[in-house]
Amino acid sequence: MSEHPSVVIVTGSGGSGCGRAIAARFAADQAAVVVSDIDEAGGHETVRLIEQRGGRVAFCRADVRDELEVRHLIEFAESTFGGLSVLVNNASSPHPAGEGMAGWIPSLQTDLLGTLCATRYAIEAMRRLGGGSIVNISSISALWHGRKTPGGFPGYDVAKLGVIRLTTWVAKDAANDGIRVNCLAPGWIATDGPRQYWESLTPVQRAERGVPSKLLSTKEIADVVVRLATDRSLNGRVVVWWSEDLPRLIEWGDRGYRNVAELSLS
Numbered sequence: 001m002s003e004h005p006s007v008v009i010v011t012g013s014g015g016s017g018c019g020r021a022i023a024a025r026f027a028a029d030q031a032a033v034v035v036s037d038i039d040e041a042g043g044h045e046t047v048r049l050i051e052q053r054g055g056r057v058a059f060c061r062a063d064v065r066d067e068l069e070v071r072h073l074i075e076f077a078e079s080t081f082g083g084l085s086v087l088v089n090n091a092s093s094p095h096p097a098g099e100g101m102a103g104w105i106p107s108l109q110t111d112l113l114g115t116l117c118a119t120r121y122a123i124e125a126m127r128r129l130g131g132g133s134i135v136n137i138s139s140i141s142a143l144w145h146g147r148k149t150p151g152g153f154p155g156y157d158v159a160k161l162g163v164i165r166l167t168t169w170v171a172k173d174a175a176n177d178g179i180r181v182n183c184l185a186p187g188w189i190a191t192d193g194p195r196q197y198w199e200s201l202t203p204v205q206r207a208e209r210g211v212p213s214k215l216l217s218t219k220e221i222a223d224v225v226v227r228l229a230t231d232r233s234l235n236g237r238v239v240v241w242w243s244e245d246l247p248r249l250i251e252w253g254d255r256g257y258r259n260v261a262e263l264s265l266s
Helices: 018-028 040-052 067-081 100-129 154-177 192-199 203-208 218-230
Strands: 007-011 032-037 056-061 086-089 132-137 179-186 238-241
Touching (some): 007 018, 007 100, 018 032, 018 040, 018 056, 018 086, 032 040, 032 067, 040 056, 056 067, 067 100, 086 100, 086 218, 100 132, 100 154, 100 179, 132 154, 132 218, 154 238, 218 238
Parallel strands (some): 007 032, 007 086, 086 132, 132 179
């Protein structure tokens, strides 16, 4: 059974990728949407596109790394639209800003700690309305135990794995307040950077480098996020969607590994 959200915050929705598509999809479903990003011009462009289609929308600049700005974002949704029904933690900083472990920090601050902070204050707001839903965005890169092909951003992968564990742990406690928390871990998405790299490769090169033969669309991502936000039968669940496959739910209580090799202790 699904419910229809009334007020939705989508962080990181000022770009041309998934955040904008998610915000537009919720607005098309008659939700009031708060667009949030550190990119003010991009945020206002998302607002313009949604308003063009008759949607209810407002922009609030917020850097999810800053706790005070996150609190203001939640308060903005309440004062502008009367509450908060859904939070989509989409804001991300995947590219390292420096060498070595120091370059991990932006991703950890944005993708993990930003998600944690926004989740905390969103739960407080949702309690005031008697319930709500949170959807976290992770990545399949968080699930791999090492890579057999080049690529990847270590800080991003560590942060996104933390988001998965955050989802399953918080969901258990939040359920007592009628709040559901779920997570999407997608594969390669046809946003600017991945699409340009994907298009530069031949099919043989994609196979050699572990690159999927096709990409997910931002519309497909938005559709799954809305499903996770509105399906009342789902809580604490993680959807994995490798780009060539169908979206699949990880079984609750899954150990997180499948193939293991014996370690001799002698």
